[in-house]
Amino acid sequence: MIALPLSALIVGFLAVYLFLPAVPPRWADYVAIAILAGLDALVGALRNWLERRFDEAIFVSGFFANMVLAALLAYFGDKLGVDLYLAVVVALGIRIFNNLGRTRALFVTARVEARRARTAAAQ
Amino acid sequence: MATLLAQRKHWIISMTVVCLVLGGLLGVQVHTQQVRGLTEVGRQTGALISRLTEAEAQLDKQQEEIERLRGLQAEYEQEAASEKGLVRLMTEELGNARIALGLLPVKGPGVVLELADSTMMAGGEFGGQDVYVIHDFDLVQIANELWAAGAEAISINGQRLVSGSAITCSARLIKVNDVTISGPFTLKVIGNKKNLMSALNIRDGALDRLRVLQFQVKLMPEDEIVVPPISVGSRYEYAQPLQKEEKQ
Structure with a gap:
């Protein structure tokens, strides 16, 4: 189930890394921002899935829209001479971190509850 | 059950597409960063190479100058050995210069x-x-x-x-x-x-x-x-004679 998305990740990475030329260095910041936004969407989806309120449409639209918006925000920051790039990095970083923390907590609660259920069944 | 399965498959497909895009972006970024590092190293190397070439050119020039001066010295020595008029002329010239510098009483x-x-x-x-x-x-x-x-x-x-x-x-x-x-x-x-x-x-x-x-x-x-002559001769630490080819 998880194998297909994982292999897609690797295939996408290798395909671009091996066969496409590097982007100009001044684009690198925007690509980095987009990657951060994508990771944020992915981690958010994981959390939502564990909380049983995962919605595919919201996930896919959020993934692409957030990527573009984050990169656009950084770009406009550059044009205005404001370091919005940093604001985006900080905001997304905090979100990713929070979501990962929530995910871990959900996993732990799930396992504790499972063990409790097992001991209850044994008694 | 069938609808659930269909739903799940759909979910996996969208997740796969998203992961493909994310992987591609990661590939671009890693590639770019590597190229960037390479060009920075390249730039430094270029600067060093240009400095080396400059130094080598200077060395060549100085060696030429040494050759020229050696030739001149040999010429003078030859003149001195053959006791031609040049030595007398130069001694006179030197005497004048020494008077001007105050080196002689x-x-x-x-x-x-x-x-x-x-x-x-x-x-x-x-x-x-x-x-x-x-x-x-x-x-x-x-x-x-x-x-x-x-x-x-x-x-x-x-x-x-x-x-x-x-x-x-x-x-x-x-x-x-x-x-x-x-x-x-x-x-x-x-x-x-x-x-x-x-x-x-x-x-x-x-x-x-x-x-x-x-x-x-x-x-x-x-x-x-x-x-009397000057007691302490002047030293020229900073002033250098201007060579003809250096004139601008």
Whole structure:
């Protein structure tokens, strides 16, 4: 189930890394921002899935829209001479971190509850 | 059950697409960062290479210069060995240069000027003590007038005046060529006696002013004066002769 998305990740990475030329260095910041936004969407989806309120449409639209918006925000920051790039990095970083923390907590609660259920069944 | 499965499959497909895009972006970024690192290293290497080439070019130039000078030296040595006119000419030239630099004692006709402080009492009708002693600027003015009158060699209390000589005042003493001297002052000047005498005795000139204040001024022409060489030769640390090909 998880194998297909994982292999897609690797295939996408290798395909671009091996066969496409590097982007100009001044684009690198925007690509980095987009990657951060994508990771944020992915981690958010994981959390939502564990909380049983995962919605595919919201996930896919959020993934692409957030990527573009984050990169656009950084770009406009550059044009205005404001370091919005940093604001985006900080905001997304905090979100990713929070979501990962929530995910871990959900996993732990799930396992504790499972063990409790097992001991209850044994008694 | 079938709808659930279909839903799940759909979910996996969208997740796969998203992961493909994310993987691609990661690939771009990693690639870009690697290229960026490479170009930075390349830039540094380029700078180093250009500096090396520059240094090598300079080395070549200097080696050429060494070759040229060696050739010149050999030429001179050959001339010296064959005792042609060049040696005599060069010795003469060198002698002139040495006189100009004050490296040789010289003798000739000229004037001797003796100066001592005023006999008037300090605090007299013209002011405090400062007015009645000989200052560095008095000597500078006299030396200037002597040079202007065609003096060829001047010494003050045995200190030869050359092109770089400074006459300065330091704590009530006078320094010439960085050597402290004190009055009475004796100036030995080689040059045309008549011209020098009239230059010093000119109306409202330096000596005129001193005489009014009763300084002890003694000026006498002499037929043979010996002016000593400069005690400390000048060194040229910063000034370099301009080579012809360097002229712009």
